[in-house]
Amino acid sequence: MSKKRSDLPINLNLNVRGLAPSATLAINEYCNKLKAEGTKVYKFGLGQSPFPVPKSVVESLKKNAHEKDYLPVKGLLDLRIAVSEFLNKTQKLESNPEDVLISPGSKELIFILQLVYYGDLIIPTPSWVSYYPQAYIIGRHVHWIPTSAEDGYKLSPEKLNEICEKDPDRPRVVILNYPSNPTGCTYKLENLKELAQVARKYKVILISDEIYGLLHHHAQHVSIARFYPEGTVISTGLSKWCGAGGWRLGTFIFPKNLHWLRDAMAIVASETYTSTSAPIQYAAITAFKGSPEIDKYLEDSRLVLRTIAKRIRQILIDENIKVPQVNGGFYMFPDFSFYKEKLANRGIVSSAGMCKAILHETGVAMLPGTDFGHKDDELLARIAYVNFDGAKALKNAHLIHETYDGANIFLNKCAKDVLDGILALTKWFKKL
Ligand SMILES: Cc1ncc(COP(=O)(O)O)c(C=O)c1O
Numbered sequence: 001m002s003k004k005r006s007d008l009p010i011n012l013n014l015n016v017r018g019l020a021p022s023a024t025l026a027i028n029e030y031c032n033k034l035k036a037e038g039t040k041v042y043k044f045g046l047g048q049s050p051f052p053v054p055k056s057v058v059e060s061l062k063k064n065a066h067e068k069d070y071l072p073v074k075g076l077l078d079l080r081i082a083v084s085e086f087l088n089k090t091q092k093l094e095s096n097p098e099d100v101l102i103s104p105g106s107k108e109l110i111f112i113l114q115l116v117y118y119g120d121l122i123i124p125t126p127s128w129v130s131y132y133p134q135a136y137i138i139g140r141h142v143h144w145i146p147t148s149a150e151d152g153y154k155l156s157p158e159k160l161n162e163i164c165e166k167d168p169d170r171p172r173v174v175i176l177n178y179p180s181n182p183t184g185c186t187y188k189l190e191n192l193k194e195l196a197q198v199a200r201k202y203k204v205i206l207i208s209d210e211i212y213g214l215l216h217h218h219a220q221h222v223s224i225a226r227f228y229p230e231g232t233v234i235s236t237g238l239s240k241w242c243g244a245g246g247w248r249l250g251t252f253i254f255p256k257n258l259h260w261l262r263d264a265m266a267i268v269a270s271e272t273y274t275s276t277s278a279p280i281q282y283a284a285i286t287a288f289k290g291s292p293e294i295d296k297y298l299e300d301s302r303l304v305l306r307t308i309a310k311r312i313r314q315i316l317i318d319e320n321i322k323v324p325q326v327n328g329g330f331y332m333f334p335d336f337s338f339y340k341e342k343l344a345n346r347g348i349v350s351s352a353g354m355c356k357a358i359l360h361e362t363g364v365a366m367l368p369g370t371d372f373g374h375k376d377d378e379l380l381a382r383i384a385y386v387n388f389d390g391a392k393a394l395k396n397a398h399l400i401h402e403t404y405d406g407a408n409i410f411l412n413k414c415a416k417d418v419l420d421g422i423l424a425l426t427k428w429f430k431k432l
Helices: 023-036 055-063 077-091 106-116 131-138 157-165 189-201 256-271 278-289 292-318 337-345 351-362 390-395 404-414 416-430
Strands: 100-103 120-125 142-146 172-177 205-209 232-237 250-253 381-384
Touching: 055 278, 055 292, 077 100, 077 250, 077 278, 100 106, 100 256, 106 131, 106 172, 106 205, 106 232, 106 250, 106 256, 120 131, 131 142, 142 157, 157 189, 292 390, 292 404, 292 416, 351 381, 351 416, 390 404, 404 416
Parallel strands: 120 142, 120 172, 172 205, 205 232
Antiparallel strands: 100 250, 232 250
């Protein structure tokens, strides 16, 4: 008699055993469950773009729905041309279509790079939730570099140098992500130049995760590839600026001398996902080629995001909750340590415990600082201010005058749930 599936021995790879599913996906599922039970939930947990995919890109997908063939593993040539031209235009680079690798999401590429390249991973605290688990699954050493809120949670070149000089020839991968998930902070030109110098000195492979680059609130994103071209791999995709996370399209752009790395990654791709969905790749050409419609879409997205960020950050600051300047994307990373004693009086001594209590008592869902590499007793959490109707917000972006009244009128009309959620949060702290 054949064995039932449940009788089979559970013999998971030790590096996967005990790992929980990605924190962002888990909180989303939990919020949906609470909502289905009738609880009012303010979903600041999952970092998903609230904006619809631009019309011309949707039309392009419809037009290409019949495309059914497997495409080249590195990606459709016309798309690789569009990505390369897009980067050359926006970042003044000199890339070629051969430098581009297309995948079903940049997350997959970040994983495969770590799989094929034997090196330690260096990331700042806080960092995006998936870098560490990916390295852990593969079995890489991870160095977290502490940062400070006062310094906008930026990776310091001195601290990077300190780690590298201990063993100068050791192979290393550094991931820099800006505008940052979870903080919304970014780097100034001089910071990038200093980091580039250290990266060059120790020949590190630098993944510059610029998935939120086009959502810099003032359209001032600059790639570190300008200062360390020979060692920087730019990571981007459609998920954030184009509102198409579920379409799954990401891209890496390699310098010439890292084509061996691109080729090694393409081998793994060919033996795993084969190629990225054909209709999505055709539609992505329209997105990366750009148009006046897409320019306007981006301009309005930035205006909406910076208006919401500015207003809610001020509400938090007014209640002694520290939030560094937010420059891009749709996250902020408040520090609630002002309330440490009052929280402790209620038996709350960890960021996870704090987020749990807040979710149960107010319906406000946030991700605790521990998910981003912080210690349990640091009272930090990430707010993804995306629980609003993005289509309605874009339609009403013209209402925004960048004054207190303009912002308030806009928020009350188009992002009431964000405002109410932040007010529910501050009310909870005031009542402690
Ligand atoms: C910082 C960062 N990098 C990479 C990704 C992965 O994006 P995707 O796989 O959708 O391209 C995300 C998604 O949330 C992110 O926030």
